[in-house]
Amino acid sequence: MSTDTFQPIASRPPPESQLGWKAWVRRSFFDGWGNTALTVFTLIALLLVVPPLVQWAVIYAIPDADNDACRAAHGIGACWGVVAEKGRLILFGRFPYEEQWRASLASLALVVLLVLSCLRALWRPALVVAWIGVLSLFFVLMRGGVFGLSPVETARWGGLPLTLLLSTVSLVLAFPLSILLALGRQSHLPAIRTLCVLFIELVRGVPLISVLFMASFILPLFMPQGTTIDVLARVLIGMTLFAAAYLAEVIRGGLQAVPKGQLEAAQSLGLSYWQTQRMIVLPQALRLVVPAMVNTFIGVFKDTSLVTIVSLYDLTGAVQLALGDADWRKFFLEGQLFVAALYFVACFAMSRYSVWLEQHLNTGTRRQ
């Protein structure tokens, strides 16, 4: 046994040159000739672009809806007044002016419902009732004709409520359909499998715009003689079919990722096909593909802008409509940027939510 005791070396802080923000700056920006050149080049580019941008967007901008002031400042300062002036047209499309309170109430209700649905704590059967209730309220408020509300035809629905309606309803309808399609694609029955594959590949192989055209022009031909189908309904059907095909592929990826042992265990327990799918396979499969599903939701939300091409004025279409006004047409960029910002906020929030959801749903799959 040795007589001298062991002297453990205490932890010391790293030398000055390694620590702190100065070292980080040096490592990140000035690390070698190439990196330094890149930093300098980027800084120069930013200096050329950012100050004029800030000047235009903020410093010399006109916040009031003053057409003359805006014209005077054209090219020098942004005219955010166009948002104030045309805001209601952009947000609600061609919905009658006096009834727009109904549209905003309906949108608010739907947004609140969506946000609340994101909270895990509220995932209970009562939520389904809430969904049915709010969607019915939405339709009643927008359509009118009852409870003393004046009727507003669906062709006049537009702006934010239309975007929300299209995305929400088409996704809600597409979801069960996509599960059936995904299961059908995995099926052992050749006829079912072929039909599902054909549908999915057909819808995924063509642009959304042609699906919408098909829905707009061909669906009326399918109707029995004498009946017509609502414009909005046609578009909804088209979007639903489109979303269902894409979601089906996402869910199929999840189904394939569920280990085969799960199926074997369920079969050995005596569960039927539908019981197995409902209680064992689908919960696991869906949990696995949450990020991909939310990506698809974001995609559908953005794709609702295409209804502009079939003359339904959602948020994107409404701003084009609003800028038809010759007086305010010069300030199209500010209007478009406003709508772009709305989309950005919504989509960005959804993608952040997807990240959060993925982390929280996986707490059951990792050892604590």
Place this chain on the structure above:
Amino acid sequence: MVQQPDSLSVSSRPPPKQRVWSWRSQAFRGTVYQIVALAVLLAAAAYLLHNTFANMRMRGIQSGFSFILQPAGFGIGESLLPFDSSNSYLYAYVVALSNTLRVALLGIVLATVLGTVIGIGRLSRNALVSTLCGAYVEITRNVPLLLQLFIWYFILTESLPPIEEAWQANGFFFSKNGLQFPLPVAELGAHLSTLGGTALGLVAAWWYARQARLRRESTGAMWPVWWPSVALVVGLTVLGWMAGGMHTEWDIPERTELNVVGGGSVTPEYLTVLLGLTIYTAGYIAEVVRAGIQSVPYGQHEAAASLGLSRAQELRLVLLPQALRVIIPPITSQYLNLTKNSSLAVAVGYPDLVSISSTSLNQTGRAIECIALVMACYLTMSLLTSAFMNFYNARARLKDR
């Protein structure tokens, strides 16, 4: 006492033929489900078809594809191929397809270049560059493509000066009316000679690279490959050009009092679609490239470094082969998305497939045929792309047990 079997080996027999049929077996149920499903589908299809024909009769719409050989009766705003209203609908579709391909192919090339740069930039150590690239991806992915197209369209048609005051740079004119650029004057012999030189240069470069590789394998000596190859291609192109008579005539656009004449031109509609598609798709390609590069485990870099490979060698021999396997399938589907997204051109007035089909539809009233033609075109492109992806995946798969 346990009875032991008499013989030690049992010879192999073919399996018994299935003779047992049960009304309750899975197979029978499966057949019933399929028959029911098909019957329901056929019944629904018959009902819809019946309605369709009734409605078409009522509206006086004729059916059939015979209309495609009749004169179109409309003009097409821009195209590479000549077209006037007396050409058939079929030819109109062909021209529209060429327009779609014209914008999609160039868009794919540009988006790949831009997307790769941004994807690599996102992985940069330089916080400024990685943040800017990240911001680019977030912004372009969270705003709908149609809105981006509208924004670009307005910028290109309202913010630019009118053609009398077009911005000029060395024979390039940029204005509300699009971009005009110098074109070599068409002289077939000279062009063929130059192109022949380029082709010869490419062959020579390939041959040189091959020789360098053989040299390296037999003696270990490493000849430079990049610079000589580029020099060969450029040099032989110049030689070809010289051999063709040193053709230097360009059709340069010139400013007249109210216009700019001469040279080649592209419309603002084309530029809008090209710019919008490139910028939008580059964001997605950047993410694909980034994921591909990050998919290569860090241990591969450690192994390559410990073996003494330089950064460039490591990139070429270890990182890229593995990263490309992960990048190519999703990037192919992004290319397909770009081609399908080019259909939005109808919103800004660029005469692509969907736009022409919509015009034809309005004129002939034959909705089903026109839409079916368009869908057939896109489906063909999709299926070709899927086939390629499957082929590539099968070939490039890392071989394991």
Place this chain on the structure above:
Amino acid sequence: MNPQDPIIEFRCVNKWYGEFHVLRDIDLQVARGERIVICGPSGSGKSTLIRCINRLEEHQQGELVVDGKALSDDVKVVEAVRREVGMVFQQFNLFPHLTVLENLTLSPMWVGRIPKAEAEERAMQQLQRVRIAEQAHKYPLQLSGGQQQRVAIARALCLTPKIMLFDEPTSALDPEMINEVLDVMIELAGQGITMICVTHEMGFARSVADRVIFMDQGQIVEQNAPEAFFNNPQRERTRDFLSKILAH
């Protein structure tokens, strides 16, 4: 360089990961042909230490001299050092898109600038040395873990290095494959190459090592010949660690 000089010398080497002091005042000399086993609990800095030798990790303070060359940011020095040092990783890190033979000939051809035929001959020799020559044209993912690790050892040997570093080479293997790799390493040890091995295989340490080093919390706690180390550990911490490792 004098053959009596140590082939690797650490002089008061310190390394930090951000604020975390991972290597503390390391002083270590490794003689030519010496075989060293480094053991210690996880997080003690053993892997970091050997990664500093071939500059896969950079130290911030102190001097580290390998084969007469002082390691620094100088790219040429690092390249020269890496040509003399071979490394075997816990996760094998074979290149999955190349065959076994291509894995081995990659570095000699591209770094050593050796003709292909000669590189392949050398590669087959090394494959025979680790007894896996028949798998030369297979892809890494087609082999078992033990086979892959032997290929990894052969790949490192193709550089004819003076020093071989092993970073827990058997930790990722199924138990029945550990011995085939250890046998190869024991054979290697008997051939005069300098070896530094981070491992938990104490049997290997006993039979092969000239010196066993125990590291804990970034510093060298104790080093000794194997007999003395295992039978008469001097420090409390070493005794603690050995009792946990040698219990079963």
